[in-house]
Amino acid sequence: MRRKICLIITSRGNYAKMSSIIKAMANHPELEPQIVVGGGALLSKYGAIADAMRQQGIRIDRMVHFLVEGETPVTMAKSAGVAVSEFSTAFDNLKPDVVVVLADRFECLPAAMTAAYMNIPVAHIEGGEVSGSIDESIRHAITKLAHVHFPATSDAAKRIARMGEEPETIFPVGATSLDALCQLDLTDISPMKELQLTTGVGEVVDLSGDYLLAIQHPVTTEYAQNLNNIRQTVAAIEELRMPTIWIWPNMDAGSDGISKGIREFRENKRPDYIHFFKGLAIEHYGPLLNNAACIVGNSSSGIRESAFLGVPAVNIGIRQGGRERGHNVIDVGYDRAAIVDAVRRQVVHGRYEPDLIYGDGKAGSRVVEIVKDFSFTIQKRITY
Amino acid sequence: MRRKICLIITSRGNYAKMSSIIKAMANHPELEPQIVVGGGALLSKYGAIADAMRQQGIRIDRMVHFLVEGETPVTMAKSAGVAVSEFSTAFDNLKPDVVVVLADRFECLPAAMTAAYMNIPVAHIEGGEVSGSIDESIRHAITKLAHVHFPATSDAAKRIARMGEEPETIFPVGATSLDALCQLDLTDISPMKELQLTTGVGEVVDLSGDYLLAIQHPVTTEYAQNLNNIRQTVAAIEELRMPTIWIWPNMDAGSDGISKGIREFRENKRPDYIHFFKGLAIEHYGPLLNNAACIVGNSSSGIRESAFLGVPAVNIGIRQGGRERGHNVIDVGYDRAAIVDAVRRQVVHGRYEPDLIYGDGKAGSRVVEIVKDFSFTIQKRITY
Amino acid sequence: MRRKICLIITSRGNYAKMSSIIKAMANHPELEPQIVVGGGALLSKYGAIADAMRQQGIRIDRMVHFLVEGETPVTMAKSAGVAVSEFSTAFDNLKPDVVVVLADRFECLPAAMTAAYMNIPVAHIEGGEVSGSIDESIRHAITKLAHVHFPATSDAAKRIARMGEEPETIFPVGATSLDALCQLDLTDISPMKELQLTTGVGEVVDLSGDYLLAIQHPVTTEYAQNLNNIRQTVAAIEELRMPTIWIWPNMDAGSDGISKGIREFRENKRPDYIHFFKGLAIEHYGPLLNNAACIVGNSSSGIRESAFLGVPAVNIGIRQGGRERGHNVIDVGYDRAAIVDAVRRQVVHGRYEPDLIYGDGKAGSRVVEIVKDFSFTIQKRITY
Amino acid sequence: MRRKICLIITSRGNYAKMSSIIKAMANHPELEPQIVVGGGALLSKYGAIADAMRQQGIRIDRMVHFLVEGETPVTMAKSAGVAVSEFSTAFDNLKPDVVVVLADRFECLPAAMTAAYMNIPVAHIEGGEVSGSIDESIRHAITKLAHVHFPATSDAAKRIARMGEEPETIFPVGATSLDALCQLDLTDISPMKELQLTTGVGEVVDLSGDYLLAIQHPVTTEYAQNLNNIRQTVAAIEELRMPTIWIWPNMDAGSDGISKGIREFRENKRPDYIHFFKGLAIEHYGPLLNNAACIVGNSSSGIRESAFLGVPAVNIGIRQGGRERGHNVIDVGYDRAAIVDAVRRQVVHGRYEPDLIYGDGKAGSRVVEIVKDFSFTIQKRITY
Known part of the structure; x- marks a missing residue:
């Protein structure tokens, strides 16, 4: 049996x-x-x-x-x-x-x-x-x-x-999430071009140079503040004006506020340097993260997978508060200027040494x- | 506001x-x-x-x-x-x-x-x-x-x-459950006679001498064993043959087994020394517990209220396992002979000194x- | 496929x-x-x-x-x-x-x-x-x-x-319910004795002579009246004092009232001429119905199966109101005297001719x- | 009371x-x-x-x-x-x-x-x-x-x-839906310009000449066909190339298919002659319908409100099948050419006489x- x-x-x-x-x-x-x-x-x-x-x-x-x-x-x-x-x-x-x-x-x-x-x-x-x-x-x-x-x-x-x-x-x-990464060729981001052409919305963004990966999920315990919080991030991305892949938030309470802030931005500013995806399979996400100049937002992958890969991360707000982190993370509040500054420092710094605190895959x-x-x-x- | x-x-x-x-x-x-x-x-x-x-x-x-x-x-x-x-x-x-x-x-x-x-x-x-x-x-x-x-x-x-x-x-x-006790005249059990006449099932039991109070709830993590476990208690009560007030179990998973064991007993043996209640209001329950020669089963009131009042208790099985207890408790397994023996010892011992581990009311x-x-x-x- | x-x-x-x-x-x-x-x-x-x-x-x-x-x-x-x-x-x-x-x-x-x-x-x-x-x-x-x-x-x-x-x-x-009847030996009620000994509650009732079969379900649209209504039936059965098999009501809204009325009666009057079952499998129910002197209450089997078998029926209240019926049915209101009278007439009348309005099995x-x-x-x- | x-x-x-x-x-x-x-x-x-x-x-x-x-x-x-x-x-x-x-x-x-x-x-x-x-x-x-x-x-x-x-x-x-219409000034569609600027998506469409109103809800009993069906409508609208206000479908089973068909169209063809709304309050919807050259799709308002107002309607498919209708309706199947043809005939025909089959408001x-x-x-x- x-x-x-x-x-x-x-x-x-x-x-x-x-x-x-x-x-x-x-x-x-x-x-x-x-x-x-x-x-x-x-x-x-x-x-x-x-x-x-x-x-x-x-x-x-x-x-x-x-x-x-x-x-x-x-x-x-x-x-x-x-x-x-x-x-x-x-x-x-x-x-x-x-x-x-x-x-x-x-x-x-x-x-x-x-x-x-x-x-x-x-x-x-x-x-x-x-x-x-x-x-x-x-x-x-x-x-x-x-x-x-x-x-x-x-x-x-x-x-x-x-x-x-x-x-x-x-x-x-x-972390089991690292296991899948280890099975992949993380250097090849060429499939992302085709993917941008066929899915998601926005222009096709050039990923051959420095680019950002942005993911910001709602914080349920700050339910009413999510819209204001995302506006800071959005303003920072606008100021940075780098090629950016943006992944849509998850469905937790407050995702409405996050979505609204992103949509406002998209419809008012029509940024041609951002491509938006609802989500990405790990085969696409892994290389995309691995080659990013910086991941910005509050996804746990900025903490875990990025530590393992050595990707610079700017972590915003309290969602990952208290979670162990490697040297690759700069923490900032919901503040446009602070976000811009931290991302710029990370881009200049470039990749970190891999850190195995979250496991070996x-x-x-x-x-x-x-x-x-x-x-x-x-x-x-x-x-x- | x-x-x-x-x-x-x-x-x-x-x-x-x-x-x-x-x-x-x-x-x-x-x-x-x-x-x-x-x-x-x-x-x-x-x-x-x-x-x-x-x-x-x-x-x-x-x-x-x-x-x-x-x-x-x-x-x-x-x-x-x-x-x-x-x-x-x-x-x-x-x-x-x-x-x-x-x-x-x-x-x-x-x-x-x-x-x-x-x-x-x-x-x-x-x-x-x-x-x-x-x-x-x-x-x-x-x-x-x-x-x-x-x-x-x-x-x-x-x-x-x-x-x-x-x-x-x-x-x-x-414990807030002690608060209500402190508001009551706990010496007067005379209303229990009228209550036996009008509610519950079974003969009217004489409470002027030594009597038992029996309550056994199901243990959800021993779901399939509840029927066998209650049969031990029932057999013990039959052997003790003392005036007994029995309170029906709560609605947790397994209450079916407990109920079945009690019903079998009632219908096969028709014990005239037990009166069964579905439940009792605290005004009735308080004096009933306070004057009992012994409470037997696995109710938390055998541990808490009984400690506070000094009522002898025989606690059966794992349901109260690990809970702090006063000197008034004898723990036994699901075992007829052990239950009988413990109850007899408690009846002989009589009341204990009150113990305030569970509060002051x-x-x-x-x-x-x-x-x-x-x-x-x-x-x-x-x-x- | x-x-x-x-x-x-x-x-x-x-x-x-x-x-x-x-x-x-x-x-x-x-x-x-x-x-x-x-x-x-x-x-x-x-x-x-x-x-x-x-x-x-x-x-x-x-x-x-x-x-x-x-x-x-x-x-x-x-x-x-x-x-x-x-x-x-x-x-x-x-x-x-x-x-x-x-x-x-x-x-x-x-x-x-x-x-x-x-x-x-x-x-x-x-x-x-x-x-x-x-x-x-x-x-x-x-x-x-x-x-x-x-x-x-x-x-x-x-x-x-x-x-x-x-x-x-x-x-x-x-009616598909008649199909099962046709598969059974409907003349043999001898297994009912053993069944009374092992299941249900109440004395073992003698079914060798005239006996009644009582089933009264709640009427949801008369939700608050169910207790009063069943009391009339219960009083009629008490007056008739014939051997009776009583089947417990279904779980519709109002079954509480019906159950309460039956329980009151059972506990207060302790009738030794009634045996109560929660329900019966068709193999037992078929012969039991077929040999009854009269079925009384408001079950649809008083209308359908009884027409098919020719069993005298006394139908109480509105639950079967409007449903086609054979000659075997006397309809009465919630009224003790009317129920008693109708049952007596049916017992005197004896079996009816089978009527195939509800099908041929x-x-x-x-x-x-x-x-x-x-x-x-x-x-x-x-x-x- | x-x-x-x-x-x-x-x-x-x-x-x-x-x-x-x-x-x-x-x-x-x-x-x-x-x-x-x-x-x-x-x-x-x-x-x-x-x-x-x-x-x-x-x-x-x-x-x-x-x-x-x-x-x-x-x-x-x-x-x-x-x-x-x-x-x-x-x-x-x-x-x-x-x-x-x-x-x-x-x-x-x-x-x-x-x-x-x-x-x-x-x-x-x-x-x-x-x-x-x-x-x-x-x-x-x-x-x-x-x-x-x-x-x-x-x-x-x-x-x-x-x-x-x-x-x-x-x-x-x-029909109670006509009551609200009677309270409104149905001639004034000027607020629609401002509304297009602030809500919905797509260009601001000129409503001063002939325009279409398109609404197509899913048909639950044709669940799997909804995507194909809407594609016919979308192709017809593309061929007609008239100023069009399109209202998003309701949330019934199949709305995913409808939405997908509309989105495909919008993203591939970027039609600048359509403005899309999620929904409109009756104060906006009433005048918009009243002044439309033709309403096209399967909304009941093409049948009821349009009969009352005398608005030409092209009704597609089975959703309104069997419902009484005035002279203002041309029924067509899920067929691009038929839709195009019917809309053109309605635009040429112009307003109908009001018909009170659905009430007087x-x-x-x-x-x-x-x-x-x-x-x-x-x-x-x-x-x-």
């Missing part, structure tokens, strides 16, 4: 982080993967990840729709409720032996809660880190529901232990080796 | 624990209480708490139905999903400034999650304790979502701090004084 | 009505049955139909929990909402070619609506009849959503056509033969 | 149709309006109707979010499920005496079903008409759940009676006068 491992994938980022685990499970004689895809990963406006997965030959076991339209705090909560209902039906039918949830998105706590309530062991990837937004609370709440932990860093592992989790359930394996196979015969104790007990 | 404090009440036990807070808020010039009643507290089979509250002059602001029938792990999860949907609508309409949630019931995590996602500060009562069942995970997950903490004991307060919560958000106030007013002008920081951050 | 026929079963009565269809589909080379079981059919308190089905070798494709506790109009509505969510997920995963829904229960309209919204053809069994309660509205609303109709009677078929449905989509096939195979290659038009259009 | 009339508003079109009813209820001594706004009416991408209503001084009693993202048949069904849950909570708290639902949108059947299940009388506006899409089934299913009917036309009234509704519950009052006050003291019979019964 093979152990059934159920992976929850709800966004493009989720998929990038799960893909090395999926690969490590493929054809594994002792494991039966169960893939549950839901939320934004099903929507064409977020790039139809489910379709892309099927094209790569991945069987999807259940599709769960739970995003209630609105992108406000109340619809985020309501989406979480629908997610619990959907996950419970999926788990009831799939009967997984383990449910694997990622990090700190708003739908991950519902997934972990549902599994825990159904006495299904929960494996948590990327717990123990520190950040801002509601993600900070979500991540630690999942830790308290999870039965085995796969933090990315040793600091995160220590934090999980300090929260009262049993040391023998904590395995610092590195082999996390996925470690997760699979441990999960495959881990002896779970369903009844948790805090260690102190 | 008065601060709107929203209290979540979903069971009779919840109401007992919230009532001193409700009293302390009544007519408070700076506070506007908002009472949300849901789940079991609305159902006649659990005693129609909402009706009782209204009879006591308490205005209920919202009623939320979320219990999906089944009392299995999957319906518990599904109920949690409906609860999130319902709480989000209630909070969206009531716009509370603070949401107060209790302890560790399965619907409390949905309430806390919903409020946190909606950027509403969460006050958590009775966090930081240790126990068994899924309650253990729920309680600590709520801690990681809450913005202010009101643990019952100083040990619990220390545990919350060790989990990474800011010390200035932690206030050990004692003034918790509710402390909670209200702190909540009324606490300066909340919505963006949480672990302290290490 | 076999046509996938999805049957929705949510109660014991549903299963009795679907079972001849299930049989006719078994091993059919052109059909793939998909069985979705939900609601009351999953609950042990309604007899755990799903378990019984599995014991009979029937594969259940999806289990859907949707009953929100309360049995009030608001929880009936809320249950309907959860049902829609659950059915949509089930249909999305099963991809049926046809969904078959029954009659007029509150969860059948959600099932039909969900399928229609998903462009899945809906087959409706037992439409076109007239009755009371919310069932009347539900039944006709389903007709307006359905793509093929299998009414039990020719009158019902005419009514469906008058409502504007295409004549070529209407097939009067008889071959409905199920007709349904299957038609559904298997019916050419559905998804876009409906009223005929006038 | 004033009668509480609860109006359900879920889209801009809904609001236009309800506004004369809202006006007629304002300050009515016998009535208490309750406004429930939900779904698309809350979303900024559909024009934030709720905000517009508040600016006009209308108090919103409840906001209900229920749109599950996806715009596929399965998410339409899932949205309907969430809608039922939300409406049941709203009605449970508001305790309306009557619920007023409109026409045939997918969320209107859930609203009617919820009210009917809760024994709240349902008033249905614009029943009895014939059309295509799932709307056809929804409309008639609502009729079978409703307790009073306000069809727009006498034909519709006859159809409702033929479906078995009591004649004394049917009141042909005209006084429907709203009639509805209010009838609803205010209508004697409802909760228990429905088909008339034959």
